[in-house]
Amino acid sequence: MTSERNSPARKVYLDHSATTPVRAEVLSVMLPFFAQAFGNASSVHRWGREARVGVETAREKVAYLLGAEPSEIVFTSGGTEADNLALRSTARLLRSKGNHIITTTVEHHAVLHTCQILEKEGYEVTYLPVDEYGMVSVESVIEAIRPETILISVMHGQNEVGTIQPVEEIGRVAKEKGILLHTDAVQSAGKVPLKVRDLGVDLMSISSHKMYGPKGIGALYVRKGIKMAPQITGGAHERGRRAGTENVAGIVGFGEACYLAERELAEESRRLTALRDRLISGILERIPDTVLNGHPSKRLPHNVNVSIKYVEGESILLNLDRMGIGASSGSACTSGSLEPSHVLLAMGVPHEVAHGSIRMTLGRMNTVEDIDYVLEVLPPIVSRLREMSPFSAPAASETSGGGRNNVQ
Amino acid sequence: MYNEKVMDHFFNPRNVGEMENPDGVGQVGNPICGDVMRVQIRVKDNRIEDVKFKTFGCGAAIATSSMVTELVKGLTLDEAMEVSNKTVAEALGGLPPQKMHCSNLAADALHEAIKDYRSKTSVAG
Numbered sequence: 001m002t003s004e005r006n007s008p009a010r011k012v013y014l015d016h017s018a019t020t021p022v023r024a025e026v027l028s029v030m031l032p033f034f035a036q037a038f039g040n041a042s043s044v045h046r047w048g049r050e051a052r053v054g055v056e057t058a059r060e061k062v063a064y065l066l067g068a069e070p071s072e073i074v075f076t077s078g079g080t081e082a083d084n085l086a087l088r089s090t091a092r093l094l095r096s097k098g099n100h101i102i103t104t105t106v107e108h109h110a111v112l113h114t115c116q117i118l119e120k121e122g123y124e125v126t127y128l129p130v131d132e133y134g135m136v137s138v139e140s141v142i143e144a145i146r147p148e149t150i151l152i153s154v155m156h157g158q159n160e161v162g163t164i165q166p167v168e169e170i171g172r173v174a175k176e177k178g179i180l181l182h183t184d185a186v187q188s189a190g191k192v193p194l195k196v197r198d199l200g201v202d203l204m205s206i207s208s209h210k211m212y213g214p215k216g217i218g219a220l221y222v223r224k225g226i227k228m229a230p231q232i233t234g235g236a237h238e239r240g241r242r243a244g245t246e247n248v249a250g251i252v253g254f255g256e257a258c259y260l261a262e263r264e265l266a267e268e269s270r271r272l273t274a275l276r277d278r279l280i281s282g283i284l285e286r287i288p289d290t291v292l293n294g295h296p297s298k299r300l301p302h303n304v305n306v307s308i309k310y311v312e313g314e315s316i317l318l319n320l321d322r323m324g325i326g327a328s329s330g331s332a333c334t335s336g337s338l339e340p341s342h343v344l345l346a347m348g349v350p351h352e353v354a355h356g357s358i359r360m361t362l363g364r365m366n367t368v369e370d371i372d373y374v375l376e377v378l379p380p381i382v383s384r385l386r387e388m389s390p391f392s393a394p395a396a397s398e399t400s401g402g403g404r405n406n407v408q
Numbered sequence: 409m410y411n412e413k414v415m416d417h418f419f420n421p422r423n424v425g426e427m428e429n430p431d432g433v434g435q436v437g438n439p440i441c442g443d444v445m446r447v448q449i450r451v452k453d454n455r456i457e458d459v460k461f462k463t464f465g466c467g468a469a470i471a472t473s474s475m476v477t478e479l480v481k482g483l484t485l486d487e488a489m490e491v492s493n494k495t496v497a498e499a500l501g502g503l504p505p506q507k508m509h510c511s512n513l514a515a516d517a518l519h520e521a522i523k524d525y526r527s528k529t530s531v532a533g
Contacts, residue, residue, distance in 0.1 A: 314466035315466055318415075318467050331442055331466070340442065351441075352440060352442070355442040387424070388463060388464075389463070390445075390446040390464055391464055
């Protein structure tokens, strides 16, 4: 093996759940809003009016993706702020009604850490467990409901393992009980149909940079009639729900990204699902002792997450990177803490197997050739690392074909 | 994140593998933490004649394992006991701060191997 690290045969970006490139069409509609239509959207003059048109047109496009009304869209700095706004606002405004929140153990940290802070402020939070696929059950939601429950927050598509939660069924329960339902749909937006009326959600967080829009912009859908207590106070922007001069270029880009995603959704979703399944079955067939993490079919179309036993995630990522492939891992080494992914642990995956998890998330630019390149490059990397591992099965088992696995 | 020297030892690790009938074996870490290092030594005339390692772990875990084997080959057992995790990290030109504690255990594994050898030889008389 050569040490030619900087010129791999191919470059394959497989970390679209971390972030995506800005689409050319998106970038081109943003550009006029930096130096020409640069006005403050709150200003009365022509510069301000131009910016306002940009913002409101974008709001219509975001609403189009979600099947919502434009007035129900509140722009935020991203998915994290949208999650914070949904939770903190609801907690504060409904304090007189109750202090109990229901969520899951596999939420994004934007929800989990916010819930932990709310607990310190006197709220009670139930963290629902998930099954081996990372799925929460509707029954467990029903059982957790108390008279003082004010909010249920269950993510739509899980960011690490791709499992799609039964939000629609939970929506029916929430509506019947008169409890607000929030969903973090950051990973699902633009990948699967996400109409707020079908899902029966009251609040939904989405983010621009996960769907080929710019970073630093996102939105919270707030069903008409629900009051908001702003977390960021100041002027009367966003109908008093989020103060601060609008990030006009970001909003315009986000709107365009939503429009394009909705227009292409059905076809792109089908294409990604085929690539995803090719990658999953290829890995499970070619590498023994691999396990698919997450649900085999109720799964985001672009998510692949596998545990490769006897090896550690970061060492796989470094080897993949050298071969031009960008992926991520749930190992402790890549999380910046000593613990591996809280999501995999919540699913009952043993620590040592969680350390060997690899997430590959597909996107628009990926092709069948990219997938086949990964399937060519990954098995020898794993063989080499397993030869180095004190746990490994005999090296003879590393040949292709007939791996033990648990899927499909 | 990692410097060139660490990456070199990670991609081209020295002394990987196992030996038959080693004189001493040391293993540290556990799979729950994500790092396990096993070091085997062959001792002749109180010197480390040969050393091999097998490691399950991240880039730093593999690189430090490789480096410690390179540092101690040919040293007396007393000299090898002086090689610390810090010595290994310095020989690699430094490690990211978050890796200093969790993944920098290779010298500990070596010391365990030496202790194992000494305990066997003292029993053997």
